[in-house]
Amino acid sequence: MQFLNIILILAVLVLAGFLIIRNLKKKQDAKVEEQINVDDKTYTLEVMTAFIKKRLDEITKINLYDIGLSEEELKRRKNKKYELKKALKGCTYGDVNDKKYIKELIYDLLSKEYGVTELNVSKAIPFDIPSLLTAQDKFEIILYMYKQEFGYEALTEIIKKYDLARLKYVEGEAKPSYVITSSEIDEIYEKENLMLTFQDKLNVVVQRIYQHYKGYSTIDEIRDMNIDGISGGVSGLPESFLSQVAQTDGDYIDQMLDHKVPRACDSIWIMFQGKSIRLEFLSFGSEAELKRVCQNIYKYNNPGQLSDTNGYKINEMKDGSRVVVVRPSMSETWAFFVRKFDVKRATLEQIIRFPGKEEAIELLKYLVKGARIISLTGEQGCRKNNNAYGDDRKYIRNNEPSYYRNCI
Numbered sequence: 001m002q003f004l005n006i007i008l009i010l011a012v013l014v015l016a017g018f019l020i021i022r023n024l025k026k027k028q029d030a031k032v033e034e035q036i037n038v039d040d041k042t043y044t045l046e047v048m049t050a051f052i053k054k055r056l057d058e059i060t061k062i063n064l065y066d067i068g069l070s071e072e073e074l075k076r077r078k079n080k081k082y083e084l085k086k087a088l089k090g091c092t093y094g095d096v097n098d099k100k101y102i103k104e105l106i107y108d109l110l111s112k113e114y115g116v117t118e119l120n121v122s123k124a125i126p127f128d129i130p131s132l133l134t135a136q137d138k139f140e141i142i143l144y145m146y147k148q149e150f151g152y153e154a155l156t157e158i159i160k161k162y163d164l165a166r167l168k169y170v171e172g173e174a175k176p177s178y179v180i181t182s183s184e185i186d187e188i189y190e191k192e193n194l195m196l197t198f199q200d201k202l203n204v205v206v207q208r209i210y211q212h213y214k215g216y217s218t219i220d221e222i223r224d225m226n227i228d229g230i231s232g233g234v235s236g237l238p239e240s241f242l243s244q245v246a247q248t249d250g251d252y253i254d255q256m257l258d259h260k261v262p263r264a265c266d267s268i269w270i271m272f273q274g275k276s277i278r279l280e281f282l283s284f285g286s287e288a289e290l291k292r293v294c295q296n297i298y299k300y301n302n303p304g305q306l307s308d309t310n311g312y313k314i315n316e317m318k319d320g321s322r323v324v325v326v327r328p329s330m331s332e333t334w335a336f337f338v339r340k341f342d343v344k345r346a347t348l349e350q351i352i353r354f355p356g357k358e359e360a361i362e363l364l365k366y367l368v369k370g371a372r373i374i375s376l377t378g379e380q381g382c383r384k385n386n387n388a389y390g391d392d393r394k395y396i397r398n399n400e401p402s403y404y405r406n407c408i
Helices: 002-042 045-061 071-093 096-114 135-161 182-192 198-213 217-224 239-248 250-258 287-297 357-369 393-399
Strands: 177-180 229-232 268-272 275-279 312-316 322-326 335-339
Touching: 045 071, 045 096, 045 198, 071 096, 096 198, 135 182, 135 198, 135 217, 135 268, 198 217, 217 229, 217 268, 217 287, 229 287, 287 322, 287 335
Parallel strands: 177 275
Antiparallel strands: 229 268, 229 335, 268 275, 312 322, 322 335
16 A cells, blocks of 8 residues: 555656646747747848947947047047948938948948848848749849949840830730839849859848938939939829728729729839830839938938928939929829939930931031030930930030030
8 A cells, every 4th residue: 555655656746747847848949939039020121220220320429528538549430420420411312432331331230230140131031032032122132133243234234135125015004015024023033043142142131221221212223223214103193092082982992902003102113215114013112101212312402391382393413313303282192203314425326316317417516516506306205315415504505515525
């Protein structure tokens, strides 16, 4: 009887020990799972963008006199702080050098302070799983890789290589149009079969963070390319209209969404060699993001405030591009137009392309040498200036032929 009691006591102790060990293991697994979830969120674009904003704000607002630095170190840190403030302001004006400086700083902060490595960089953008990449992800990767080889001619090379600037029929449309679709980007990405290093992946992530922080959203890299121009918010339905329709007729708005009716914030067009091409695979995402871009893109040299009473602004950017911005209630939506001018590549042979152009070129040479006033007229998009001369006033004012002589 005593032996039986001992056995029962041992059995109870073993069972109790087993239950305790199982509970401890469950708690440990829960902690590991919780840590994994935290890590997954840590390396998302949103969290890293918030970190970059906070870190750069700390750097620019720190009081250097409270740290107790030596005179030489204080002077050096003040210069770096001033340089950073200047770059943060200049990059919003389209200055590519300031943009490069800020992106390099973001790269260092992510790699050295935030701890982004080859193992976790794909949590921001799934580089290793192509099926999870969006059309925007693929396009930005392609553009980045081409930019390493072709510089600011990267977009031109992509369009020419895959013949994207051609009329094509899109599903649901009766007439052909100039458009680059998501399916075309998917095909290009598959054909390119790009092999990215860790530095390449991190640079793509840095660009994504930068463009939503200080850049021009999804058009940031495209605006820097050597193209004729870019515009946004110029087509599609405004958010105000969609909200009004949703309140009055919910079924109608559902039908519109089923047919993928584009919104104004989905409207991104580029001007490429005289053709207006819609980038169907890109979008600002929301009207708030389009509004942010419109409010920043025109502010070089402080042209004044874009307000409800003054609903448009015409200005130049740091690189000489001409920008026009409009806003409600003057227009239905927030919108901008950027026209770029490339004087260096402009030649008369490039501009004049009709048969028998040699005589016209010779005539223009003598008109310019004689300091005659020259006027070019025509409908919009007919390549009057080939985006090469900038503001027409530059060569009409004071009968100065020097601007044209660059082309002869």
